[in-house]
Amino acid sequence: QSALTQPASVSGSPGQSITISCTGTSSDVGSYNLVSWYQQHPGKAPKLIIYEGSKRPSGVSNRFSGSKSGNTASLTISGLQAEDEADYSCCSYAGNSIWVFGGGTKLTVL
Amino acid sequence: QVQLQESGPGLVKPSETLSLTCAVSGYSISSGYYWGWIRQPPGKGLEWIGNFYQSGSTYYNPSLKSRVTISGDTSNNQFSLNLSSVTAADTAVYYCARLPVSGFDYWGQGTLVTVSS
Numbered sequence: 001q002s003a004l005t006q007p008a009s010v011s012g013s014p015g016q017s018i019t020i021s022c023t024g025t026s027s028d029v030g031s032y033n034l035v036s037w038y039q040q041h042p043g044k045a046p047k048l049i050i051y052e053g054s055k056r057p058s059g060v061s062n063r064f065s066g067s068k069s070g071n072t073a074s075l076t077i078s079g080l081q082a083e084d085e086a087d088y089s090c091c092s093y094a095g096n097s098i099w100v101f102g103g104g105t106k107l108t109v110l
Numbered sequence: 111q112v113q114l115q116e117s118g119p120g121l122v123k124p125s126e127t128l129s130l131t132c133a134v135s136g137y138s139i140s141s142g143y144y145w146g147w148i149r150q151p152p153g154k155g156l157e158w159i160g161n162f163y164q165s166g167s168t169y170y171n172p173s174l175k176s177r178v179t180i181s182g183d184t185s186n187n188q189f190s191l192n193l194s195s196v197t198a199a200d201t202a203v204y205y206c207a208r209l210p211v212s213g214f215d216y217w218g219q220g221t222l223v224t225v226s227s
Contacts, residue, residue, distance in 0.1 A: 001172055003155065036213035038156070045205060045220050046156065051213030089156050093212065097161065097169035101148075104155040 001094055004029065004102035011108040017078040020105045022090035023071060028100055030071040034093035037066055037075045040104075041086045050075060077107070085109040112136040114206050114218035122200075122225050128193040132206030132218060133186075140164050140184040144209040147180060147191045149202040150220075157202075161209060162189050196225045 005023040012018040022035065029035060033053045038046035048057055050066035053073065063084075065076045073092070077084055090102040118130035132145070139145055139162075147159040160170035162180045170178045179192040193200060203222050207214035 003157075034212040038214075045217040046214070047217075048213045048215050051215070052211070057213075057215060091156070091158070091214070098172065099146075099158040099161070099209075101156040101158055 001028075001098055001100050004090055004092060004100055006088075006090060006102040006105045008103075009106045009108065011110055012077075012080045013110045014080055014082065016080050017076060018080060018107065020075045020077075020088050020090075020107070022073040022075070022092075022102050024073070024092055024094075024100070025071055028071075028092040028094040029068065029073050031095065032093045033068070035066065035068060035073040036091045037064075037073075038089045038091065039084075039086050040089065046089065080109055082109050112208060112216045114208065114216055116204060116206050116218045116221040118204075118221060118223070120222060120224060122196055122223060123227050124197055124225055125195055128191070128196050128200060128204075128223055128225070130191045130204055130206075130221065130223070131188050132190070133188045134208075135187070137208070138184075139182055139187055139189060144169075145182070145189050146207050146209050146214060148205045148207060148214070149200075150205070151199075151202040154202075159191065159193075159204075198225050201225045 037050035040046045054066040089104045144161040146161040182189040203220040208216040
C-alpha cells in the first residue's frame with residue numbers, strides 16, 4: 001500500500017485561502033468517503049480537523065473544509081491565520097481494515 | 111475526557127523488540143472503537159502501523175505485518191505494540207490513537223524510540 005501523495009509545501013498570506021491536495025488511487029481515496037485530515041504543530045501530536053471527507057469535529061473552526069473529486073481529496077483553509085502554520089496530513093481507508101497516510105504538507109503563512 | 115499515554119523504552123538495540131504500551135483513561139477500550147498505533151520518523155510523514163479492536167481482532171500495515179503484534183489488556187484498559195527485529199529505520203515518534211469510524215480523534219502525546227547500539 002503506497003502513501004497518499006501530498007505537496008511538500010504550500011504557502012499563503014493572512015486572510016487568503018489555500019488548498020492542499022491528497023492524491024490516492026481507486027483503491028483508497030476513490031473508493032471510500034473515509035478521508036481524514038490532521039493538523040500538527042512542531043513537537044505536538046496530530047489533531048483531527050476533518051473526518052469522513054468533509055465533516056468537522058466539534059471545536060474545529062469552519063475555516064477548515066474538506067472535499068473529494070475522484071481519487072483526490074482536498075483540504076481548504078480560508079481566512080488564513082498565523083496560527084494555521086503547521087504540517088497537514090491526510091489519511092484514507094484503503095479496504096481490508098487498512099489505513100494509509102499522506103506524506104504531509106508544510107503550510108507557511110507569509 | 112479521553113486521554114491516551116504511551117510508555118516504554120526510549121532506546122532499543124538493533125535486532126531487538128520494541129515494546130510500547132498505551133494507557134487509556136476516560137473511555138473503556140472494551141466499549142468499542144478501534145485503537146491504533148501510528149509512527150513518525152524524524153522529519154517525515156505519519157505511518158499507520160496497525161489497529162486493535164475490542165473483540166481482539168487486529169489489523170496491520172502489510173509492510174510491517176511480519177514484525178508487528180498489537181494486543182489489548184481490557185482489565186487495565188490499555189493496549190500494546192511489539193515490533194520485532196528493529197533497525198535504525200524504525201526510529202520514530204510512536205503515537206497511539208483512537209479510531210471511531212473515520213479519523214483518529216484522540217492521540218497520545220507520542221514517545222520517541224531510537225534504535226541504536
